[in-house]
Amino acid sequence: MTRIALTVNGEKRSDEVEPRLLLVHYLREVLGLRAANVGCDTTSCGACTVLLDGKSVKSCTVLAVQAAGHDVITAEGLAPAGELHPVQAAFRQNHGLQCGFCTPGMVMATVGLLSENPHPTEEQAREALEGNLCRCTGYHNIIRAVLAAADASTEVSA
Amino acid sequence: MIPSQFDYVAAESTEHAISLLAERGDDAKLLAGGHSLLPMMKLRLAAPELLIDIGGLTELAGVTIDGDELVIGATTRHADLAGSELVRAEAPLLAYAASQVGDPQIRHRGTIGGSLSHADPAADLPMALVALGGSVVLQGPNGIRTVSADSCFRGYFETVMEPDEVMIAVRVPRRPGVPWGYQKFVRRANDWAIVGVAAINGRIALANMGATPLRATAAEQALAAGASPAGAAEHAAEGTSPGEDMHADREYRRHLARVLTRRALEHQTG
Numbered sequence: 001m002t003r004i005a006l007t008v009n010g011e012k013r014s015d016e017v018e019p020r021l022l023l024v025h026y027l028r029e030v031l032g033l034r035a036a037n038v039g040c041d042t043t044s045c046g047a048c049t050v051l052l053d054g055k056s057v058k059s060c061t062v063l064a065v066q067a068a069g070h071d072v073i074t075a076e077g078l079a080p081a082g083e084l085h086p087v088q089a090a091f092r093q094n095h096g097l098q099c100g101f102c103t104p105g106m107v108m109a110t111v112g113l114l115s116e117n118p119h120p121t122e123e124q125a126r127e128a129l130e131g132n133l134c135r136c137t138g139y140h141n142i143i144r145a146v147l148a149a150a151d152a153s154t155e156v157s158a
Numbered sequence: 159m160i161p162s163q164f165d166y167v168a169a170e171s172t173e174h175a176i177s178l179l180a181e182r183g184d185d186a187k188l189l190a191g192g193h194s195l196l197p198m199m200k201l202r203l204a205a206p207e208l209l210i211d212i213g214g215l216t217e218l219a220g221v222t223i224d225g226d227e228l229v230i231g232a233t234t235r236h237a238d239l240a241g242s243e244l245v246r247a248e249a250p251l252l253a254y255a256a257s258q259v260g261d262p263q264i265r266h267r268g269t270i271g272g273s274l275s276h277a278d279p280a281a282d283l284p285m286a287l288v289a290l291g292g293s294v295v296l297q298g299p300n301g302i303r304t305v306s307a308d309s310c311f312r313g314y315f316e317t318v319m320e321p322d323e324v325m326i327a328v329r330v331p332r333r334p335g336v337p338w339g340y341q342k343f344v345r346r347a348n349d350w351a352i353v354g355v356a357a358i359n360g361r362i363a364l365a366n367m368g369a370t371p372l373r374a375t376a377a378e379q380a381l382a383a384g385a386s387p388a389g390a391a392e393h394a395a396e397g398t399s400p401g402e403d404m405h406a407d408r409e410y411r412r413h414l415a416r417v418l419t420r421r422a423l424e425h426q427t428g
Contacts (some may be wrong), residue, residue, distance in 0.1 A: 019166035046261070052266075055266040057267050066192065066211065
């Protein structure tokens with residue numbers, strides 16, 4: 001067992017973990033944060049996407065010990081309880097989901113994208129979500145939500 | 159999927175990592191971004207007893223200029239390579255290759271040293287290194303050695319690295335303003351190349367046309383002898399030994415190598 005100390009959604013955590021524990025299992029099973037889903041479990045589908053030091057990563061392919069000393073944000077940590085982050089609001093407003101399984105990963109990938117590129121073109125948005133698969137194939141509304149979230153952040157900052 | 163059990167050590171320095179490798183040999187593996195190794199461990203295709211994490215060694219990351227070469231730290235992540243102004247100016251083919259690896263999340267984690275050490279013949283960066291005529295810098299208990307891209311790759315997922323060596327850097331010649339071409343044929347998002355071609359300065363490298371990234375030497379020779387891009391590309395599959403899988407049989411891969419080489423030579427940027 002290895003002791004890890006890290007920050008998750010702004011809270012300092014310290015836990016004894018097996019080195020082989022994947023970050024997504026640490027989040028879901030140790031901390032009880034169930035937003036990041038295990039989909040393909042092979043670094044393809046992106047349902048497990050979280051932010052690690054502000055950058056989108058697939059938490060099924062990161063060891064919890066690799067996150068030690070770093071800052072993790074999951075969908076639970078995007079906004080205070082009862083409120084929605086602008087990206088979450090845009091996904092709801094544009095119905096950027098069907099079954100909802102991929103949605104936390106889509107939202108986190110979008111938050112990561114907009115932090116790097118606040119005003120993506122539609123093509124850039126589609127390329128930036130290349131690592132997130134929607135098994136319902138509901139991509140049109142997802143892309144609408146991404147572009148709406150980018151517009152909304154412009155209005156806020158303007 | 160859960161990897162089998164292993165011990166974990168966060169290396170304090172390159173020397174620390176080398177001494178652990180020397181002690182544990184084949185039982186140990188280096189971990190940086192983990193985007194080649196961890197998927198293999200989850201599938202139990204790899205089951206090292208010790209992981210030595212060099213991902214936190216800042217001494218191994220970053221890009222600098224050394225004379226007429228760029229020196230890229232082995233733990234430099236794909237996203238940082240693709241976004242580096244220095245790399246985009248001095249070796250744009252390499253920056254572009256890094257931008258073609260996987261997807262954004264993968265590029266935020268995967269490292270150039272990891273990709274080259276993994277030595278998947280279908281991968282972007284090994285092909286780019288061969289096209290550029292770069293080299294890898296390896297450090298072991300007996301010192302540092304530099305191995306050219308042409309002699310670095312030995313077979314499927316196999317390089318000349320010894321079990322107690324750490325790849326510390328990648329060197330590529332500076333090629334500002336030199337035209338280059340890059341073609342990657344895929345059928346699915348974030349996939350490896352079914353066939354890939356990278357061309358610059360008269361050198362042509364192929365991905366997934368054999369057990370290692372290959373030079374299209376016959377096409378290079380034709381080009382040097384004055385052949386047109388289309389004429390040279392006719393020779394692109396000579397001397398290759400592509401495998402077969404659900405995506406393509408051998409003859410289709412040879413066809414792709416010819417077509418993509420022509421496109422890489424005709425549609426050059428730089």
